Amino acid sequence: MTNLITSTKDVSLTGDQKVDGLFAGTAWDGTITYAFPTTSSSYAYSGEKDYQFSSISSQQQSLALFFMEQSYGNAANDGFSVEGFTNANFEAGSAATATVRFAQSSLPDTAWAYTPNIGGRGGDVWFGTEYAGTEDDLRFPRFGNYAGQTVAHELGHALGLKHAQEAYASNMTVVPSAYDSLEYTIMTYRTYVGDDGTGYEYEHDGAPQTFMMLDIAALQEMYGADYTTNSGDTVYKWNPNQGITYVNGVAAITPAANRIFATVWDGGGIDTYDLSAYTTALKIDLRAGGYSVFSQGQLADLGGGPNNGYARGNIFNALLYHDNVASLIENVRAGSGSDTIVGNEADNTLWGNAGNDTLTGDSGNDTLDGGTGIDKMSGGVGDDVYIVDNFNDTVIENANEGTDTVRTAVGGITLGTNVENLTYIGTDGFAGYGNAADNVITGGTRSDWLDGKAGADTLIGGAGDDTYTVDSLGDVVVEATDGGVDRIFTDLAAYSLADIANVENLSLKSDVNSTGIGNSLDNMITSGRGNDTLSGGAGNDTLDGGQGTDSLTGGTGNDIYVVYDAGDTVIENADEGVDTVQTYLTGYTLGANIENLSYRGPWVFGFVGTGNNLDNVITGGGATDTLSGGAGDDTLDGWTGTDTLIGGTGNDTYIVDNAGDLVTEAANGGVDTVRTTLAGYTLGSDVENLTYSGTAAFTGTGNSLANTIRGAAGADTLDGKAGTDTLIGGAGNDTYIVDDLSDVVTEGLNEGTDLIKALSSYALTANVENLTFTGTGDFIGTGNSLANVITGGAGNDLLDGGAGNDTLNGGAGNDIYVVDSASDVINEQVNAGTDEIRTGLAAYSIAALINVENLTYTGSANFTGTGNALANTITGGDGNDTLNGGAGADSLIGGAGDDTYIVDNAGDIATEDADEGADTVQTALAAYTLGVNVENLTYSGTAAFTGTGNGLANTIRGAAGADILDGKAGADILIGGAGDDTYVVDDLADVVTEGLNAGSDLVNTTLSSYALTNIANVENLKFTGTGDFVGTGNSLVNTITGGDGNDTLDGGAGNDTLRGGAGNDIYVVDSASDVVTEAVGAGTDEIRTGLAAYSIAALINVENLTYTGSASFTGTGNALDNTITGGAGNDVLNGGAGADSLIGGTGDDTYIVDNAGDIVTEAAAAGTDTL
Structure with a gap:
């Protein structure tokens, strides 16, 4: 903190009364220190400090710092501080020794301050308490209120400013009355010009918010001007609703109310007032000392004065310091109202934006852009630029006020007087017209029409097909390379494009004998009614002499000569391109070195056109023309009308567009072509080729020659007739008639x-x-x-x-x-x-093809073939095929591989050769017998099924019904499925497979011996052969039925039923619940059992009982003559009625004898037996 006491200096008058009227006589010399004392002891003198001393409020300190220090707050504040607009340097000092000190005392009524002096009081500022508690309480200053103005006013005194309206002994000068108001200085007591100065009369928040222009000027005279503050490109912007002042987007001044009342000082740069947010009619004046009105609602109400009681402006511009223009504001961006903007001596850019604006540039090289609306623009002296965006915009430029330019996006503009240049900045075509001055007119990127009028003008076309009007030898045309196809119109008698690069075309408007010369580009040169001489030079030129006897010289390139007069001379040397005469004469014969001829005259007249020995293209008109090609490969096109086309020798092309056109071609006169747009055409004799050039459907017919016939984009029908023809359809859905195997059809990709x-x-x-x-x-x-x-x-x-x-x-x-x-x-x-499908697909069905009978597989893999309701023949291949004939009596031929036949008709035949795989028939028929060479049979129905095999090892599968499966010869596998199935077993190698709980099943066998032991889940066994039979059951409840022989039936575990039939049968009983059924007189039968007791008393037709166990046994007979045989145990044998034979065996046996015929047989030493 600096405690240096600043010295003072005398201030000299400048001679400007406005500024001199504010000098108190002295100023500080050196660094100015400041302080905000908090105790009265900081002051060495008596007086104010002794009257209710108090430090000032924080608001007062903040505003005092704002007005003093450039570094206080943010950068937006800089330009409004004394340190910002002068070279004065402020630093914080001590409360006892600082140069400028601020405090409160009840001694002053309002406030006072002491001007610079080296005594103890110099620079001290005292705020009174008279307004304490009122709306003007000095402790609560804001921008625009009385307390805020008081802070700046008293600081002004402390820095050496006096009252504007008062004469001091040290300076008797006062500010002139015209400037003695708060609008120009905060150091006056006069609110407005003419005020009596007895007290401020402005509204509560209507005070100035900053030092004003005379204050700034006076302080700069005392302390110098600072051009470093806001020396960059600064943008000042204001808010129309709150009155906030923004500097580069940052708020600098936020007023107490929506009022703007301030002065702007700017150190340099290209600066802008941005009022784009406003909709009012702005009045902006950028001149030094000028003022601007943004909004009537934001003007301070001064309580009287010449401006209906309001301040004359919102923002006032600082005066120039010693005529240095660096502090000027250069640019304005206005709002949407109809604004009035005045520039200054700097190079201004004034944007009016929307509204009907009036822009005045003053001096300087200004840019005036009125924006939308009908604007009035005056640049003043300097090289000004006017942006014209409305045809009704007005540009006012006085003589000798610089070289000025109109820049416009309007499609057509004529320069006003005293404006030299015109530049188009739009994107469409442009018509630009100059004035009597030497203009520079610049077009855009489209097709422009540029006419400088009088004067030596420079016309710059740019891109696009531009047209230049040249009326003076001093006119200059500038055209860019590849800048379009351009034309010069001139009424000069002679003109040459030779030295004008990039301009292609020349039109001579004079009716006198004119001379036009081209350049190396493709020129079009036209002239009027005189006897003209036109020379194209290099390039593909078009020379049109108009009326008169003209001389036309094309030069190199493919040139076009327009001939109106029989006296016209066309000059063309050999090998100078492919050239064309376009003529209005009704008859014309091509001269040497010219290839093509075209009639351009009235089509009511017929035309006779004759070629030469070159390859000519000759074109007629709309009447009846006669065109002769002569030698060479000619193209003859009569256009509309009934024309006669005579090709002569060479490979000629005839353009036929009328059905009455007559093509005349001699035999061996070349390979010739007719090109036509007719909907149908038939080649005449001696013409080889036909090409359709229309867009609709076409019917093209050849002749006996080898024709080439070409269609187009329509649906064409091409018929070459006899001969080896080439038919080329083009796009469209075309039809080719091929009547010769050597005919060639050519069709492009995706062409219909x-x-x-x-x-x-x-x-x-x-x-x-x-x-x-x-x-x-x-x-x-x-x-x-x-x-x-x-x-x-x-x-x-x-x-x-x-x-x-x-x-x-x-x-x-x-x-x-x-x-x-x-x-x-x-x-x-x-x-x-009778039709057949041949396919290599893995699967194919003719089910929907109700009229196709047969299906043949031609591939090598597996195949699934399906028939329809007809009697189909379906033939597989070498793979594992599945053939399904569908309804109808079908023939299914599998071929090699493991094939599957789906049989749904008793008339279906599955044909399989020997050794062609393991094949299967799948059927839903109630009964089916396998044919030869087919191994397997599967039932796919739901009812009972009878499936019969063949001599092969078959696998036969039933389903859920009561099936009968008979594999016949061969080692067969029989799989019954659910239901009570019957298996016919005729080979020991036959395998029966039955699922658990899949019904009560039966094996019928002719084998002499068969056991269910290894066949799980089959209950019953029946012998259907002849001779003796041994039948063995399993653990289930079996029913085993023998035949007429001597059978041995053994049910095994389970409660079995054994039926012996005729013959001497043996029943093996291993369960007391086993049931033995034996018919009367059906042989001498025997029960063999290992049970501890068994009685045949109820088995009235069984004669014998034999115990096969090892324990004791009780055996009981019936009324027949029984033989009951015991074992090694202690047996009890009772033969019952009848003459029985009882054989005890070893053990202590007991014999029950009830008939004199009973016989007991006991071996010696076979136990102690009882009778």
């Missing part, structure tokens, strides 16, 4: 859906989709990779679409369809022959 009509077998060429047979007899039609439609005839056709999703239409006859895509479509009519 095309059809070939052929008289014999044919294979489609590339890019042609469809093929139709129009001949008689059999036909082979082959497609390509596209989606083809191939249509046969009445014969036996073979149709093969090849790759792609094809449609094959067979017609009558026994047709064969080759199918290679599942999406191929077959169309076959009812009763249209």
Whole structure:
């Protein structure tokens, strides 16, 4: 903190009363220190400090710092501080020694301050307490209120300013009355000009918010001007609703109310007042000392004065310091109202934006842009630029006020007086017209019309096809390379493009004899009614002499000569390009070295055009023309009308557009072509080729020569007739008539859906989709990779679409369809022959093809083939095929591989050769017997099924019904499934497979011995053979039935039923619940049992009982003559009624004898027996 006491200096008058009237006489010399004492002891003198001393409020300190220090707050504040607009340097000092000190005392009524002096009081500021508690309380200063103005006013005294209206002994000068108001200085007591100065009369928040222009000027005279503050490109912007002042987007002054009342000082740079947020009619004046009105609502109400009681402006501009213009504001960006803007001596840019604005540039090289609306712009002296965006904008420029430019996006503009240059900045075509001055007119990127009028003008076209009007030899045309095709119009008698780069065309408007010379570009040179001389030079030129006897020299390049007069001379040297005469004469013969001839006269007249020995192109008109080509490869085009076209020798081309056109061609007169737009045309004799050049459908017909016929984009029909023809359809859905196998059809990719009509077998060429047979007899039609439609005839056709999703239409006859895509479509009519599908697909069905009988697989893999309701023949290949004929009596031929036949008709025949795999029939028929060479049979129905095998090792599968499965000879596998199934077993190698709980099943066998032991889940066994039978059960409840022989029936575990039948049968009983059934007189039968006791008392037809166990046994007979045999145990044998034979065996046996005929047989030493 600095405690240096600043010295003072005398201030001299400047001679400017406005500024001199504010000098108190002295100023500080050196660094100015400041302080805000908090105790009265900081003051060495008596007086104010002794009257209710107090430090000032924080608001007062903040505003005092704002007005003093450039570094206080943010950078937006800088320009409004004394340190910012002068070279004064402020630093904080001590309360006892600081140069400028601020405090409060009740001694002053309001406030006072002491001007600079080196005594103890110099620079001290005292705020009184008279207004304490009122709206003017000095402790609460804000920008625009009385307390805020008081801070700045008293600081002004402390820095050396006096009252503007008072004469001091040290300076008797007062500010002139015209400037003695708060609008110019805060150091006056006069609120407005003419005020009596007895007290401020402004509204509560209507005080100035900053030092004003005279204050700034006086302080700068005392302390110098600081041009470093805001020396960059600064933007000042104001808010129309709150009155906030922004500097570079940062708020600097936020007023107490929506009022703007301040002065701007700016150190340098290109600066801008931005009022774009305003909708009012702004009045902006950028001149030094000028003022601007933004909004009537933001003007301070001064309580009286010449401006209806309001301040004359919102913002006032600082005066120039010693005429240095660096402090001027250069630019204005206005709002949407109709604004009035005045510039200054700097180079101003004034933007009016919306509204009908009035812009005045003053001196300087100004840019005036009124924006939208009808604007009035005056640049003043300097090289000014006017932005014109409305045809009704007004530009006012006085003589000798610089070289000025109008820049415009309006489509057509004529320069006003005293404006030299015109530049188009739009994007459309432009018509720019100059004035009597030497103008520079610049076009844009489109096609412009530039006319400088009088004066030596410079016309700059830019890109686009531009037109220049040249009326003076001093006019200069500037055209960019590749800047479009441009034209010069001139009424000069002679003009040359030779030295004018990049301009192509020249129009001579004079009716006198004119001379026009081109350059190396492709020129179009036209002239008027005189006898003109036109020379094109290099390039492809067009020379049009108009009326008169003209001399036309094309030079090198492909030139066009327009001939009106029979006296016109066309000069063309050999090898100078391909040249054309366009003539209005009704007859013309081409001269030497000119190739082409075109009639441009009235079409009511016929034209006779004659070529030469070059390759000519001769074009007629709308009447009846006669065109002769002569030697050379000529092109003759009669246009409309009935024309006669005579080609002569050479390969000629005839353009035919009328059905009455006559083409005359001699034999061996070259290879000739007719090009036509007619809907149909047939070649005459001796003409080889035909090309359609129209856009609709076309029918082109050849002759007996080898023709080339070309269609176009329509649906064309091309028929070459006899000869080896080439038919080229082009785009569109074309039809080709092929009557010779050597005919060539050419069709481009994606050029429509095309059809070939052929008289014999044919294979489609590339890019042609469809093929139709129009001949008689059999036909082979082959497609390509596209989606083809191939249509046969009445014969036996073979149709093969090849790759792609094809449609094959067979017609009558026994047709064969080759199918290679599942999406191929077959169309076959009812009763249209016996037809066949041949396919290499892995699966194919003719179920929906109700009129196709047969299906043949031509591939090598596995195949699934499905028939329809007809009697189909379906033939597989070498793979594992599945063939299903569907309804109808079908013939299914599997071939090699393990094939499956789906049989649903008793008339179906499965044909399988020997050693062609393990094959299977799947059927839902109630009964089926396998044919030869088929191994397996599977029932796919739900009812009872009888399945019969053959001599092979068959696998036969039943289903859920009561099936009868008979494998016949061979080692068969019989699988019954659910239901009460019957298995016929005729071979020991037969295998029966039965699922758990899958019904009560039966094995019928003719074998002499059979056991259910190894056949799980089969309950019953029946012998159906002859001779003796040994039948063995399993753990289930078995029923075992023997035959007429001596059978041995053993049910095994379970409660079994054993039926012996005739013969001497043996029943093996291992359960007391076993049931033995024996008929009367059916042989001498025996029960063999290992049970501890068994009685045959109820088995009235069984004679014998034998114990096969090892324990004791109780055996009981019946009324027959029984033989009961015990074992090694202690047996009890009771024969019952009848003469029985009881055989005890070893052990202590007991014999129950109840008949004198009973016989007891006991071996010696076989136990102690009882009778």
